[in-house]
Amino acid sequence: MGSQFVDFNADGHLDYLSATFDGSPHISYGSKEGFSPPERLKDADGQRILISSFWNYEDKEHQKTGRSMADGKPRGERCISALAFDWDDDGDYDLLLGSYEKGHIYLQMNEGTKTDAKFTGKNIPVMAGEKPFGLPSKMTTPKLVDWDSDGDLDLIAGTFSDAYQSEGQGGGVYLSVNEGEVGAPKFGPVEELIAPVSLGGTEPQRPDLGLYPDPADHDGDGDLDLIVGGYSSWTPSPRELSGLEELRVEELTNELEVLEEEQTALYDAFSADLEEATAGLDSESEEYEERSDEVRDKHLGGLREMSDKMRAAQEELDELVPKPKRKSFVWLYERL
Amino acid sequence: MKNLKRCGLTLVMLGYVASPSSMSSPHEDVKAPKFAAPKRLMAGEKLLGTGRAYASPVLHDLNGDGHKDVVIGDLFGRITVAYGDASGKYGAEEKVMDRNGDQLEFSNW
Numbered sequence: 001m002g003s004q005f006v007d008f009n010a011d012g013h014l015d016y017l018s019a020t021f022d023g024s025p026h027i028s029y030g031s032k033e034g035f036s037p038p039e040r041l042k043d044a045d046g047q048r049i050l051i052s053s054f055w056n057y058e059d060k061e062h063q064k065t066g067r068s069m070a071d072g073k074p075r076g077e078r079c080i081s082a083l084a085f086d087w088d089d090d091g092d093y094d095l096l097l098g099s100y101e102k103g104h105i106y107l108q109m110n111e112g113t114k115t116d117a118k119f120t121g122k123n124i125p126v127m128a129g130e131k132p133f134g135l136p137s138k139m140t141t142p143k144l145v146d147w148d149s150d151g152d153l154d155l156i157a158g159t160f161s162d163a164y165q166s167e168g169q170g171g172g173v174y175l176s177v178n179e180g181e182v183g184a185p186k187f188g189p190v191e192e193l194i195a196p197v198s199l200g201g202t203e204p205q206r207p208d209l210g211l212y213p214d215p216a217d218h219d220g221d222g223d224l225d226l227i228v229g230g231y232s233s234w235t236p237s238p239r240e241l242s243g244l245e246e247l248r249v250e251e252l253t254n255e256l257e258v259l260e261e262e263q264t265a266l267y268d269a270f271s272a273d274l275e276e277a278t279a280g281l282d283s284e285s286e287e288y289e290e291r292s293d294e295v296r297d298k299h300l301g302g303l304r305e306m307s308d309k310m311r312a313a314q315e316e317l318d319e320l321v322p323k324p325k326r327k328s329f330v331w332l333y334e335r336l
Numbered sequence: 337m338k339n340l341k342r343c344g345l346t347l348v349m350l351g352y353v354a355s356p357s358s359m360s361s362p363h364e365d366v367k368a369p370k371f372a373a374p375k376r377l378m379a380g381e382k383l384l385g386t387g388r389a390y391a392s393p394v395l396h397d398l399n400g401d402g403h404k405d406v407v408i409g410d411l412f413g414r415i416t417v418a419y420g421d422a423s424g425k426y427g428a429e430e431k432v433m434d435r436n437g438d439q440l441e442f443s444n445w
Contacts, residue, residue, distance in 0.1 A: 001390075001392055001409045001410070001411070001413060001442060001444075002392060002409075003392055003394040003407060003409045003415075004394070005394065005396050005407075016415070016440070018409060018413075020413050020442050020443060020444040020445075021411065021444050021445060022444050022445045026413075026443060028434065028440060028442070031435065033435040034434060034435035035432070035434045035435060035440055036434060036435060037434050037436065037438065037440075038440070038441070038442045038443065040443075055445030057445075062445075140390070140392070141392060147366060148366040175367065177366065177367070191367055194371070204376070205373075205374075206374045210390045212391065212392040212393065214393050214394045214395055216394075216395035216404070218395060218404070219424070225371075226371065227377070227393050227394075227395055227406065228374070228393075229385055229388075229390070229391030229393045229408065230391070231390075327386060327387075328385050328386060328387065328388045328389065328390070328391050329377075329383050329384065329385050329386060329391070330376070330377045330383075330384040330385035330391055330393050330406065330408065331374040331375065331376055332374065332375050332376075332377055333371040333372070333374050334371060334372040334375075335369055335370070335371055336370040336371060336372055
């Protein structure tokens with residue numbers, strides 16, 4: 001999710017605008033008493049705002065719609081970030097919607113007022129130079145900031161890369177300078193600010209994956225630094241093992257294989273018992289729930305015990321033979 | 337860098353013309369800025385953002401005390417804050433609550 005503090009409804013209080021992986025922007029309105037519980041932003045017709053892909057809470061599945069796209073065709077693009085931006089400088093906020101896939105940004109105009117927004121429900125691709133704004137891998141979030149101090153807002157955005165990989169290229173941070181003017185933005189070609197680098201290393205050195213940037217003057221020296229959230233990926237250096245430790249590694253590896261087989265057998269027994277106990281019952285009925293609970297109680301102890309044994313063995317093995325690590329941090333890139 | 341730019345402006349006003357090798361172009365600074373090696377920020381005794389799923393930070397003075405705080409959202413839509421103090425340090429991450437006293441949490445699938 002991206003995050004923006006903005007007085008969206010012009011009531012004198014900052015609101016918190018965001019979008020999540022459900023595919024739509026949400027807003028928590030600020031007031032004297034604090035933030036309201038977040039609610040979904042809707043267009044002038046009362047429909048939820050989106051790009052194309054979204055999570056349908058009623059049908060409990062991912063779906064696509066083309067209703068907001070110019071050609072009416074659905075596509076695999078999901079809004080996971082949103083920014084309020086007075087694109088046409090008419091005094092009210094329009095919306096920029098950021099797509100996870102391809103890193104596209106869409107503009108949705110507000111044809112209402114600053115206190116009574118009426119979004120069109122129609123997405124207009126934001127261009128970067130001659131091409132639609134896009135990034136080399138999936139986009140985390142764009143941010144608006146006057147990066148070049150010329151009085152208009154530029155775009156800075158981060159990329160994910162693959163958040164579970166431990167090799168290959170990581171994510172980066174990109175800039176598109178607004179070469180237009182206030183009320184008529186014209187974003188230039190996308191350029192690297194923080195170049196993606198090859199993953200690796202024996203300790204966390206940088207945010208490698210899922211880079212969420214926030215351009216801000218962190219140290220108060222008058223220039224813009226970058227605060228970047230993200231996962232670091234590294235593999236601690238292995239140490240030299242003694243003969244006994246090498247034997248212990250072999251023992252633990254074998255033990256984990258056996259425990260994995262035993263764990264599979266426990267889950268199979270659990271499934272078989274559950275199937276037998278609930279055969280022919282409506283899965284929404286109370287009887288189904290009661291019998292499921294009984295079966296779960298019967299097996300839970302054994303499953304937990306097995307899980308504890310496996311964790312202990314794995315932790316001991318990891319001490320001896322380090323595995324690739326992946327952890328989330330927040331980093332400061334101080335501008336020099 | 338702004339200080340340097342201001343110095344440059346003063347020198348131009350005084351009639352000094354810098355040679356290309358003695359002054360970096362503003363364009364170069366904007367599109368190819370130099371950053372120090374990244375450092376992890378702390379929140380109290382812990383590293384900020386540890387254990388969060390896709391930490392999405394924003395620097396903002398949430399409590400209006402004149403010091404910048406780091407507000408963090410995550411994949412689950414949960415919002416936390418590490419309050420900054422006059423020394424530029426951040427306190428331990430804590431939940432941001434809504435006006436009803438519940439953690440501010442944005443809906444996700």
